[in-house]
Amino acid sequence: MIRVLVQPSAIDVAAEFDLHDAGGHGASASFVGRVRGDDGLTELFLEHHPAMTEAGLGDLAHAAADRWHLSALTLIHRVGAMMPGETIVLVLASSPHRAEALSACAFLIDRLKTDVMLWKRETFADGASRWVEPREGDRGRAERWD
């Protein structure tokens, strides 16, 4: 029912939908986040603390399953180097009830921004690279759920 992965390989969104949807759930909400090529970005590198990332995603998934009536949950985060257009994160939440599927999906994607042990480094076309600073806006969105 709960599928949580942290992987350096590409996320196969269609295959994950197939696997998740096999249950024929009443309502399914999803979120796909992709690397944006803004400002000439050529690579996004996500560094992580493997044990803490896995634990963080697992805790988030179980928090969502405790809070909403979910029939299935998929939470996959990519790590390592990726290019613009590639999928960073996939959230799929299903429930008999649409409001629960939508809320769980929004909760997970907001919390991912603050709760998961990841650091982002952006590299640009001119060769410059920088580590991304935490954003206050993300914290505000995540705290809506407390």
Next chain:
Amino acid sequence: MIRVLVQPSAIDVAAEFDLHDAGGHGASASFVGRVRGDDGLTELFLEHHPAMTEAGLGDLAHAAADRWHLSALTLIHRVGAMMPGETIVLVLASSPHRAEALSACAFLIDRLKTDVMLWKRETFADGASRWVEPREGDRGRAERWD
């Protein structure tokens, strides 16, 4: 950019994702609603006023596009007879920003419940059938957006 369909044929969710995702959007939120086989339901029939359904979905799609910064929007509603497990409705909203994609998707699915000219008839295993009455809860959820 805006794709709105009302169709009696099955909704091919994977094909619609492919078509929609071709833009490589930063953030994509989706909602899939399927027929639930609760209480021995064997068929759901959606009757519609074709001109009004098309106009209603088109208005909703444009209201979402006016309100949020969307790079693509897909809104497909099935009509006619369908069985448990089949997809009734598909909403796909994409934006450079995750909050906009998620909000547009939630707005569209809430509003679909009240704004679209559809009537549902449920048929059960014992042969009984009944027209579904409007639900007050749906109206409440839709009015959050006013």
Next chain:
Amino acid sequence: MVLNVAYFSWVRERMGVGDETLDIPESVGDIGTLVAWLAARDERGASAFAEPHRIRAAIDGVMMGPDAPLSGAREVALFPPVTGG
């Protein structure tokens, strides 16, 4: 006046047809009197329109109240409240 009238959901089932062309007397000038006229006309009308407060209407695809005039209408649709998507 000749008018195309369309029915949906259980109104359609009770009327036995999805739409029909009706010759309306001049005294029937708005949606409310059309519904009363249909209820009085025959048994199927009596069954479909016994509770006028449960009936909604659209003229040429636009939702209208019972006072809306019929003059100029191409299609009047009569139906119960929608149950949504």
Next chain:
Amino acid sequence: MVLNVAYFSWVRERMGVGDETLDIPESVGDIGTLVAWLAARDERGASAFAEPHRIRAAIDGVMMGPDAPLSGAREVALFPPVTGG
């Protein structure tokens, strides 16, 4: 005391390694003093830990404050605030 220390993000880059096994003097009893000791130890430490308020820490996968004791720790991780998913 022998301790495994892991670094992440720009802390890792400035330290030049992802993790290392350190022999820590007995006077270094908590995370705050460990960070100060690393900053004083060599040039790479000075560069990575010049601003201790920008450093976060975890002991064996659990986030800890600067007062957290190192005794019993298998791994201490030192890193900047996370930037999330």
